[in-house]
Amino acid sequence: MTGDPVPDQGIWFRVESSGAASGVRRAAERLGAQLHLGARRTADLAIVAAELTSNLVKHADEGVLLLRPVRSGGEAGVEMVAVDSGPGMADLTVSSQDGHSTTGTLGIGLGAIVRQASWYDGYSRSGRGTVFVVQVWPADPPGQEWAAGLTRPLTGETRCGDGFAARVVDGRPQVLVSDGLGHGPLAAVATDAALAAFRDAPAGSPKTVVEHLHRALAHTRGAALAVAELDRPGGRLRYAGLGNISATVVDDGRRRGLVSLPGIAGHQRPVVREYDYPYGERALLVMHTDGVSDRWQLADYPGLAERSPLLTAATVLRDCGVRRDDAGVLVARAP
Template structure:
């Protein structure tokens, strides 16, 4: 790709991310061009843009040819010294019975050449995959200009209501003065005004004092006063103490999932950040080394059972979140999922 000027990207593609429906051959080429523009705006070197183009072409092509209800999520990812592109491919296709075999070049279940997954893994800086026969596959990859950073300890994904260009749900992650904190919010309603509330919540979360979750939620309540308001929840993972501290207002759902699949719910109190705050209380829950914290908005229903997904809770936060969003998210509302682990 030439190093000249590039067209401006749609709002939200740089950091919030966008979803592409992979159902027609033309959608694959559209996703590839969007990835190239995104990488150029992030000042990714041309050599790595070429690698990214291969990754997107293979991911999108596989979804179009073989997947059912294939979707491709794309966004920028950043560290203090570099920026890259993250892609998450989601489908409800036949899945893989032998992932290791499927990753080898030359393997194909449909008579094609079978080099796609191998090419993706070689060109990507980082990747993670989970697949269940008859349920589908989730594959997350990142392409960085230089050596990839340490894999993320937390990640979230949001998806707008069908027919809306933006989502009123939001997720954010931060490390502030040694505190590992995550936030999930659900702007009231949907559409641009709900999305604005979610954006303000993310800004308020980044600017909040390095303090316990209850103090952060109080700061978010003040920050959202000029918006239509939102349900919000903040969790803090403390590896040294082996606990997660949690505070929430409204109907954000939080839970600790044990390695064996047992679920312990976390308590959010009634209210709307920015408008109705009866009380903000903080609760503490035990958190083991193999446990996973999952938080989601009311656009995701708890109809998925971790025991139906062998090995899922050992995968990356991106793959877990995308799986929950795929199988628990509704199309009648914005949906957001965040996953964090020690």
């Protein structure tokens, strides 16, 4: 990690030694300064980073951490997502209390994180590992996001060709997942163009938005992408997709796959169709690129579907992401 600005999609760190933990702390401090977090909150951020990485070094298997900026309105904060594959904790609530330890240490790590963080969430299962997400803001945190996700580049790459975005336009919540063709910088250029075009797209149905994105990507190598609109009052979800984007509605433990048509946005003249699906009050939308296996089952993670969308997305990426491709997951719950 150099002194360069941290990109919005963030940087992943493998945390297996105290040296790596020190690197994460220094990077977090630089990001706090980059975002003008203020001296006091940057110091709090450094404590959170140190405790998260210390827990990964001492207790975790295959620990990794994502560091990235988060923005809401005119404010910016720092987000960290700590992920490991074991041994996990039977009761994360108990483990986050000061004085609790599984290794004979003081056991103040998670308690310190909880005190310094503006917002946090966590999920753990014995034998499966732990996911912990934390945000540090300069003042009061914004409300919980209704849609959240994360991406991870192909092993050995620094740029990720997968991306996601969410917006509410004319009261209509919409989300996008994009997978730039191939991987690396040119794939990232295609997805960056898709995200920018989505944010600026005029209000319209998912089909109309996908057609707009297709035109906007003509100068790129193209992308597989999909747009969903969540209409909670109407109990419907509208969806239009091109290429290998997987989308699933999970409602009351049941999965319903959504239909994406063959094609590449930005190339040739693809057929774009919009499909309509039932969307219940407690339904959850999970979308991901082909760098994530679709063999996940939220029923295997009791209570996870009720937690924050980011926590769910990080857990799916941990257990179903593949290392031979870029990977991205978005989870949304209609606001």
